[in-house]
Amino acid sequence: MKWTDLPDEDCSVARSVAVIGDRWTLMILRDLFLGVRRFEAFERRLGISRSIIADRLKKLVDEGVLRRDAYQENPVRHEYRLTNKGLALHPVMMAIVHWGDVHRAGAAGAPLIHRHKACGCDFAPVMSCSECGDRITARDVEVRARPR
Amino acid sequence: MKWTDLPDEDCSVARSVAVIGDRWTLMILRDLFLGVRRFEAFERRLGISRSIIADRLKKLVDEGVLRRDAYQENPVRHEYRLTNKGLALHPVMMAIVHWGDVHRAGAAGAPLIHRHKACGCDFAPVMSCSECGDRITARDVEVRARPR
DNA sequence: TTGACTCAGTTCGGATTCAAGACTTAGTTA
DNA sequence: TAACTAAGTCTTGAATCCGAACTGAGTCAA
Numbered sequence: 266m267k268w269t270d271l272p273d274e275d276c277s278v279a280r281s282v283a284v285i286g287d288r289w290t291l292m293i294l295r296d297l298f299l300g301v302r303r304f305e306a307f308e309r310r311l312g313i314s315r316s317i318i319a320d321r322l323k324k325l326v327d328e329g330v331l332r333r334d335a336y337q338e339n340p341v342r343h344e345y346r347l348t349n350k351g352l353a354l355h356p357v358m359m360a361i362v363h364w365g366d367v368h369r370a371g372a373a374g375a376p377l378i379h380r381h382k383a384c385g386c387d388f389a390p391v392m393s394c395s396e397c398g399d400r401i402t403a404r405d406v407e408v409r410a411r412p413r
Numbered sequence: 414m415k416w417t418d419l420p421d422e423d424c425s426v427a428r429s430v431a432v433i434g435d436r437w438t439l440m441i442l443r444d445l446f447l448g449v450r451r452f453e454a455f456e457r458r459l460g461i462s463r464s465i466i467a468d469r470l471k472k473l474v475d476e477g478v479l480r481r482d483a484y485q486e487n488p489v490r491h492e493y494r495l496t497n498k499g500l501a502l503h504p505v506m507m508a509i510v511h512w513g514d515v516h517r518a519g520a521a522g523a524p525l526i527h528r529h530k531a532c533g534c535d536f537a538p539v540m541s542c543s544e545c546g547d548r549i550t551a552r553d554v555e556v557r558a559r560p561r
Numbered sequence: 562t563t564g565a566c567t568c569a570g571t572t573c574g575g576a577t578t579c580a581a582g583a584c585t586t587a588g589t590t591a
Numbered sequence: 592t593a594a595c596t597a598a599g600t601c602t603t604g605a606a607t608c609c610g611a612a613c614t615g616a617g618t619c620a621a
Contacts, residue, residue: 266460267609268436275524277513278443278506284517285509288416288434295426299556304598312414314580319599340587342597347551350516355551356508356540358426361433364505365425368498369432373561376423380555386544392504393541396534403495403503407528408447413521415580452569462609467570488616490568 284328285354289313290321291361297331297351298358302344330354359390432476433502437461438469439509445479445499446506450492478502507538 266274271283285291289311296310307318322345325331330351336344347354359379366375366389381388392401399405414422419431433439437459444458455466470493473479478499484492495502507527514523514537529536540549547553 271436271440272517275521276443277510277518277523277525279440279513280517281509281513282436282439286434286436286439288419288430291430291434292419292427295424298551305596314582315599316601317580340589340597352551353512353516355549355554356538357505357512359540359549359554360504360508361429362425364501365427365429368501369420369428370425373423375425375559377425377556378559380557381542381544381547381549382553382555383547384542384545386542388545388549389543390504390540390549391543392507392538393546394529394532394534395537395539396529397532397536398541398546399529399531401503401507401529401536401538403446403500405530406503406507407530408525409528411523411526453567462611463570464572465609488568488618
């Protein structure tokens with residue numbers, strides 16, 4: 266298998282990874298969730314080459330994860346915003362941040378704090394069951410193929 | 414910035430991405446969560462070159478995500494198992510699967526079904542607040558830097 | 562005891578991708 | 592007229608990827 270075959274696999278991981286399974290794509294998504302929208306801001310924050318940023322943004326737009334909107338005319342300038350499909354990646358980002366906070370933070374601890382606006386608490390993201398609401402760990406889940 | 418600098422960034426996303434931000438690493442982790450443990454099985458399932466598998470497995474072992482255990486002597490053969498640090502990636506995988514199920518599945522729908530053993534229901538993974546238990550979306554979260 | 566087979570890798574080398582820096586375009590400000 | 596801004600594109604050497612072949616340590620069948 267080549268990675269170009271990933272989108273055609275009958276597996277949701279493969280199909281997702283085809284979109285987000287790239288270092289810089291994930292870093293750009295991080296910044297998007299922090300409110301960054303302009304090309305130049307990505308460049309300044311990430312310090313990577315413009316060609317990589319242009320390429321990744323274009324792919325995300327093609328996938329429907331981002332929308333490219335004009336924010337001024339003369340000259341026309343665009344900004345990149347998460348679509349609903351892109352916003353739906355929030356649990357993925359939260360899970361990645363949380364794992365990094367717990368398992369890869371230095372002595373200084375987590376660099377960022379997340380506050381839940383509704384309850385006012387600083388929180389950790391928890392994966393739970395849509396049906397009963399209980400917290401879910403790897404051992405609680407039984408996987409089987411969906412009957413066709 | 415080069416990607417080799419990612420582990421040193423003061424950002425949990427960057428530090429996590431340095432470990433899991435790679436297509437084949439994510440595909441290997443998928444199989445690990447499905448119970449695959451042996452080199453030959455990864456090769457058969459993924460159909461990619463042995464050198465990639467060997468490289469990714471070694472990196473995951475170095476990072477403490479996997480443990481390399483002997484399962485027989487004469488000749489000695491090893492298998493790869495998720496450590497607790499690796500099992501902690503479960504929410505990341507579930508979030509990725511779920512996004513793929515919802516936003517990238519074909520007409521046939523999600524290929525796999527997840528059942529919560531405790532409540533017996535087929536479920537979707539939901540990201541919720543560790544403090545109040547409510548479901549969390551991107552708009553519910555306020556991010557700020559942790560004071561030093 | 563020769564040959565085929567298994568599992569778990571390593572090595573090699575050509576093709577692909579990455580990524581820094583220079584260049585482009587279109588308009589603005591000094 | 593020159594410098595500046597935002598958002599890219601182009602070029603080119605370097606790094607990485609990855610398929611194919613090879614290695615090694617043992618088993619099994621004839």
